[in-house]
Amino acid sequence: MHIDIRKLKNNTSIEGDICIIGAGTAGISIALDWMHTSQKVILLEGGGLNYDPQVQDLYEGETSGQPYFPLRACRLHYFGGTTGHWAGMCAPFDPIDFKKRDWVPNSGWPITLSDLHPFYARANKTLQLGPYEYGFDYWQKELSDLNSYPLDNSVIYNKMWQYSTARFNSLYKETILKAKNIHLYSYANVTNIKGNEGLSSIDEVEVKNHSGKTHTVKAKHFILACGAIQNARILLASNKQAVRGLGNDKDNVGRYFMEHLEVGSSEVWLLEPFKTNLYHWNYGETKASAELAITEEVQRQERILNGTASFSRLAYARIRQPRIKTWTNKDPRKALESTLGHWRESAAKAAEITEGPITRAFELQTRIEQAPNPNSRVTLLSEKDALGVPKPHLHWEMTELDKRSVRRIHQLIAEQMAKSGVGRVKIHEFLRDEEDNFTWPEGTNGGWHHMGTCRMSDDPTKGVVDANCQVHGIENLYVAGSACYTTSGAPNPTLTLVALSLRLSDFVKSKV
Amino acid sequence: MNRRIFLSKSAAGLVVISWPLSACNTGPNYDPAMVAEPLDLSKIWDTETIIKIGNLYREQYPKENERSLVKKIAERSPESIGERIQEDFQSGRTIMLDGWTLSMTEARQCALFSIKESK
Numbered sequence: 001m002h003i004d005i006r007k008l009k010n011n012t013s014i015e016g017d018i019c020i021i022g023a024g025t026a027g028i029s030i031a032l033d034w035m036h037t038s039q040k041v042i043l044l045e046g047g048g049l050n051y052d053p054q055v056q057d058l059y060e061g062e063t064s065g066q067p068y069f070p071l072r073a074c075r076l077h078y079f080g081g082t083t084g085h086w087a088g089m090c091a092p093f094d095p096i097d098f099k100k101r102d103w104v105p106n107s108g109w110p111i112t113l114s115d116l117h118p119f120y121a122r123a124n125k126t127l128q129l130g131p132y133e134y135g136f137d138y139w140q141k142e143l144s145d146l147n148s149y150p151l152d153n154s155v156i157y158n159k160m161w162q163y164s165t166a167r168f169n170s171l172y173k174e175t176i177l178k179a180k181n182i183h184l185y186s187y188a189n190v191t192n193i194k195g196n197e198g199l200s201s202i203d204e205v206e207v208k209n210h211s212g213k214t215h216t217v218k219a220k221h222f223i224l225a226c227g228a229i230q231n232a233r234i235l236l237a238s239n240k241q242a243v244r245g246l247g248n249d250k251d252n253v254g255r256y257f258m259e260h261l262e263v264g265s266s267e268v269w270l271l272e273p274f275k276t277n278l279y280h281w282n283y284g285e286t287k288a289s290a291e292l293a294i295t296e297e298v299q300r301q302e303r304i305l306n307g308t309a310s311f312s313r314l315a316y317a318r319i320r321q322p323r324i325k326t327w328t329n330k331d332p333r334k335a336l337e338s339t340l341g342h343w344r345e346s347a348a349k350a351a352e353i354t355e356g357p358i359t360r361a362f363e364l365q366t367r368i369e370q371a372p373n374p375n376s377r378v379t380l381l382s383e384k385d386a387l388g389v390p391k392p393h394l395h396w397e398m399t400e401l402d403k404r405s406v407r408r409i410h411q412l413i414a415e416q417m418a419k420s421g422v423g424r425v426k427i428h429e430f431l432r433d434e435e436d437n438f439t440w441p442e443g444t445n446g447g448w449h450h451m452g453t454c455r456m457s458d459d460p461t462k463g464v465v466d467a468n469c470q471v472h473g474i475e476n477l478y479v480a481g482s483a484c485y486t487t488s489g490a491p492n493p494t495l496t497l498v499a500l501s502l503r504l505s506d507f508v509k510s511k512v
Numbered sequence: 513m514n515r516r517i518f519l520s521k522s523a524a525g526l527v528v529i530s531w532p533l534s535a536c537n538t539g540p541n542y543d544p545a546m547v548a549e550p551l552d553l554s555k556i557w558d559t560e561t562i563i564k565i566g567n568l569y570r571e572q573y574p575k576e577n578e579r580s581l582v583k584k585i586a587e588r589s590p591e592s593i594g595e596r597i598q599e600d601f602q603s604g605r606t607i608m609l610d611g612w613t614l615s616m617t618e619a620r621q622c623a624l625f626s627i628k629e630s631k
C-alpha cells in the first residue's frame with residue numbers, strides 16, 4: 001500500500017518490523033524480496049511517485065577536487081531511484097575485485113565472488129536480464145556475428161555485459177503498491193536516526209518533508225538504501241548522540257568515495273575491415289556485448305587496477321563532447337535531454353563520413369576502478385537543506401595508481417592489436433608522459449557510479465559495515481547497495497549492488 | 513591511401529634512394545621503393561602522417577641516415593620486411609611516436625620516406 005506521508009497528522013508514529021530507507025534500486029530489490037512474508041515492511045521514499053523538483057532540491061550539494069557532475073543532477077529522488085535514467089549496463093565483478101592486492105592499498109573484501117554467485121543469479125531476474133551467463137563462449141553460441149579480435153586471451157579477454165531496460169518506477173510500482181505487507185510512504189525523508197542509550201541498536205528514525213511535519217518510524221531492523229552519497233550523509237548528520245555521526249567512531253563514514261573513471265584513452269585503427277557485433281550495443285536491442293578486459297594474471301604482473309576498454313566510432317568520438325561537459329544542468333531531466341540531444345547530433349554528423357580508413361577506426365574508452373582513497377570523500381557542509389539536514393560535499397580525488405593503470409591498459413592493448421595484425425593504436429596525449437600520473441584531461445568522466453562511502457571490512461577500524469552489511473557495533477542497522485563496496489571493480493555497479501542487497505535481505509531474514 | 517598511390521608518389525624519389533647495390537649489400541631483386549613503404553601503415557595513414565612520424569623518428573635517432581636505415585630495414589631481404597615487423601612486435605622491439613605504438617622497422621621505413629620527401 002501507498003501512503004503520502006504529507007497527509008498524516010504531525011508527529012504520527014509508524015511501526016513495522018523492517019524499515020527500508022530509500023526506494024531506489026537497492027531498496028525496492030529488498031522490498032520485493034520481503035513480499036509474501038509475515039513481516040510488516042515500511043518502505044520510506046523521500047520523494048514522490050514521480051519527479052518533484054522541490055524534493056530533488058534536497059540532493060543539492062557541492063563538489064571539489066576532480067570536476068564532477070552537479071550532485072542535484074546525478075541521482076533521482078523519487079520512487080524507482082536512478083533507474084529512472086540509467087543505461088542498464090550489467091556485468092558481475094571479477095574474482096580479483098574481492099581479493100587483497102598488495103599493490104592496491106585498502107583492497108580486499110571480507111567476502112568473495114563465490115559468496116555472491118547465488119545472489120547475482122537472483123539479481124539477474126530482478127533486473128529482467130537474460131540467464132546468469134557472462135562468459136564470451138556462451139554468448140558467441142547464442143548470438144550471431146560475435147566475432148572476437150584475435151588477441152592473446154592470456155593478456156586480454158572479452159568481458160561480457162548484458163543490458164537491462166528496467167525502470168523500477170514503472171516496472172515495480174504496481175507490484176509494491178499491491179503488496180499487502182509492504183507499506184510505502186512517499187515524501188518521507190529520513191533526517192535523523194536515533195539509537196538507544198549505548199548506541200548499540202536503533203530505536204527509530206525521524207522523517208520530514210516540505211509540509212513542515214515530523215514523524216517517527218520504529219522498527220526492529222533498519223536498512224539504509226539511499227545511495228552512497230545520501231547514506232553517508234544521513235549517518236554523518238545523525239550526530240546528536242555521536243558527535244561524528246552514526247557508525248563513524250573510526251572516521252570511515254563518507255571516506256573512500258569511489259567512482260569509475262570513464263575517459264577516452266586511445267585510438268585503434270584497423271588495417272582491414274573486421275565484421276563483428278561483439279563490441280557495440282544499442283539500448284533496447286542488444287542482449288550482450290563485450291569490452292576488452294585485462295586478465296587477472298596480467299593485472300598482478302603489471303600491478304594495475306581492473307579496467308576495460310570499449311569501442312566508439314572514432315568519427316563520432318571526435319565530434320562528441322565528454323559527458324562531464326554536457327551533463328551540467330542541475331535539473332537531471334534537462335541534463336539528460338541535453339546530453340542525449342548532443343549524442344544524436346554528433347552521430348548524425350559522424351554518419352556523413354562513409355569513406356576512408358577512419359571508417360574502421362575507433363576511440364577506446366576506459367572504464368576503470370578507482371583505487372580506494374580515504375581522501376576521496378563525502379562530508380557535510382554547514383549549509384542545510386530545506387529540511388534542516390546539512391548538505392553534502394563531495395571531494396573526488398584520484399591516486400597515481402589510477403592513471404598509471406589506464407596508461408598500461410592501453411599500452412597492452414596497443415601491443416596486442418599490433419601483434420595480432422589487427423591494427424595500430426595511438427594513445428591519447430594525456431597518457432604519454434610516464435612521469436605524470438596525476439594530471440587528467442578535461443574530458444574525464446565519472447560513470448555516475450557512487451561507491452565505497454560505508455565500506456565493508458571485518459575490521460571495525462577499517463570499515464563501516466561488516467561482511468553482512470551490518471553497521472559495526474549497531475545490531476539492527478544495515479547499509480544496502482554500492483556504499484558498501486570495498487573496491488569498485490571494473491564494471492557498472494548496479495548488478496552487484498542488487499546482488500549484495502539480496503544477500504543482505506537474506507541475512508536480515510535470518511535474524512527475524 | 514592505397515599502395516598504388518603510394519608507389520606513384522614515391523616514383524619521383526626513386527633515384528634519390530637508389531644506391532649502388534654494392535653499397536647497400538642487398539640482393540639482386542632489390543626495389544628501393546619497397547623498403548621505404550610501410551605497407552601496413554599506408555592502409556591507415558596518408559603521406560603527411562608518414563612523413564611526420566618519420567621526422568619524429570629521426571629526431572630521436574639523429575645519427576641514423578639513409579644508408580643505415582636501408583640496411584636495418586632490409587637486414588635479411590626486402591621481401592622479409594613484413595616478417596621483421598611481426599618479429600619486432602613479438603619481441604617488443606617497438607617505439608612510441610606521437611602516441612602510436614609501432615614496430616622499429618616500420619618506424620624506420622617512415623624515416624626513410626621522410627628523408628626522400630625532404631629532398
